[in-house]
Amino acid sequence: MVVHVNSGAHHTGKTMDSNQQKVEANILLLGAEKVGKSALTVRFITRRFIGEYGNIESIYCHSDRIDGREVCFNIWDSSHPQNALAAGEITEKQLQWADGFILVYSICDRSSFSVVHQQVQHIRRCKKTSGAFPVVIVGNKRDLHHRRTVSSEEGRLLALSADCGFFEISAAEAHHGVIIVFHELLELIREARALRKGTAGIKNIVRSMSAVFGRRRAE
Numbered sequence: 374m375v376v377h378v379n380s381g382a383h384h385t386g387k388t389m390d391s392n393q394q395k396v397e398a399n400i401l402l403l404g405a406e407k408v409g410k411s412a413l414t415v416r417f418i419t420r421r422f423i424g425e426y427g428n429i430e431s432i433y434c435h436s437d438r439i440d441g442r443e444v445c446f447n448i449w450d451s452s453h454p455q456n457a458l459a460a461g462e463i464t465e466k467q468l469q470w471a472d473g474f475i476l477v478y479s480i481c482d483r484s485s486f487s488v489v490h491q492q493v494q495h496i497r498r499c500k501k502t503s504g505a506f507p508v509v510i511v512g513n514k515r516d517l518h519h520r521r522t523v524s525s526e527e528g529r530l531l532a533l534s535a536d537c538g539f540f541e542i543s544a545a546e547a548h549h550g551v552i553i554v555f556h557e558l559l560e561l562i563r564e565a566r567a568l569r570k571g572t573a574g575i576k577n578i579v580r581s582m583s584a585v586f587g588r589r590r591a592e
């Protein structure tokens with residue numbers, strides 16, 4: 374069952390991205406059981422960590438203003454596939470719906486890292502042009518680093534090999550890291566849309582130039 378929940382103003386229909394218009398992004402959270410998918414979602418929308426979340430599958434609509442522009446996040450918090458689906462499986466409906474994916478594992482649960490590995494491969498197989506379907510991989514529960522079984526390097530390497538963003542965060546400890554995750558994915562989604570429309574060239578040149586000048590300043 375998927376429950377739709379509104380948070381703030383919401384409008385339907387995907388929106389074109391330009392300086393004047395609202396931006397809308399469908400974000401699908403995936404990962405193994407109990408890795409913190411709901412904790413991330415609730416942290417992003419309410420800035421709070423409430424501890425226990427149940428496992429109702431929901432789509433949340435959350436509006437925000439970023440850099441002066443209204444952004445509508447539709448966030449599908451998938452519940453763990455305990456019954457019908459094998460761990461790691463993603464439905465066709467989810468793939469069709471999503472503009473971008475957040476794949477969550479717990480840094481203290483090795484099997485949850487394997488699930489993310491499977492899921493990223495599945496997404497890359499189905500959505501062939503990797504840049505066009507952005508994925509951010511999240512190692513959650515960084516506050517439990519004394520129980521860590523997945524190193525940061527492993528997470529980073531997986532992300533690098535699959536052309537994904539990567540963050541290690543603690544949804545329990547702070548909201549800042551969670552917000553960076555969603556904002557980074559939004560940025561990747563906007564770039565992917567620009568690429569599809571063939572308007573990404575100038576942005577990429579500006580990015581490369583800032584990278585070069587940024588590096589020079591740091592030297």
Ligand SMILES: Nc1nc2c(ncn2[C@@H]2O[C@H](COP(=O)(O)OP(=O)(O)OP(=O)(O)O)[C@@H](O)[C@H]2O)c(=O)[nH]1
Binds near residue numbers: 410
């Ligand atoms: N220590 C710690 N616990 C966390 C963190 N994030 C989530 N948790 C806890 O992990 C448990 C599972 O969190 P959920 O957000 O329900 O995980 P989920 O992935 O949505 O779980 P399912 O819906 O069952 O798949 C809860 O007890 C949370 O309080 C974190 O960053 N640190």
